[in-house]
Amino acid sequence: MSDVVFVSGLSLHAYHGVMQHEAKVGQTFKLDLVLEIDLAEASRTDMLKHTVSYDMVVKTASEAFCARRYRLVEAAAGAVADALLDRYAQIRGIRVTVHKPHAPIAATFDDVGVTIARTRHGRSRG
Secondary structure (H helix, E strand, O other): OOOEEEEEEEEEEEOOOOOHHHHHHOEEEEEEEEEEEOOHHHHHHOOHHHOOOHHHHHHHHHHHHHOOOOOOHHHHHHHHHHHHHHHOOOEEEEEEEEEOOOOOOOOOOOOOEEEEEEEOOOOOOO
16 A cells, blocks of 8 residues: 545636636636655654655645646646656656546536646656
């Protein structure tokens, strides 16, 4: 079993999407992050240096997600995963879910989005 650090429901306003009005108006996205990390040392020592800071995880994810406009949320999610893997050597793997609850779809729905998973070695998995 892997230990995880998670952030759920991070709300970020960004301008991602294929449609032109998405680039102008933007919309609120919700991100869920699950970071696979060995927390054994942190649980023994009670020291932040043996884990990751929630604050810095949120800052890194927010900057990566909002730094530029992506047409696809898949690309935006990939940017977040890459940024977190680059910043924190102790992250073994990561799952990033991007919820796009206001997607321009002619249907009634609760949520749409993507989930991507990356590992430190290979940076891709199913």
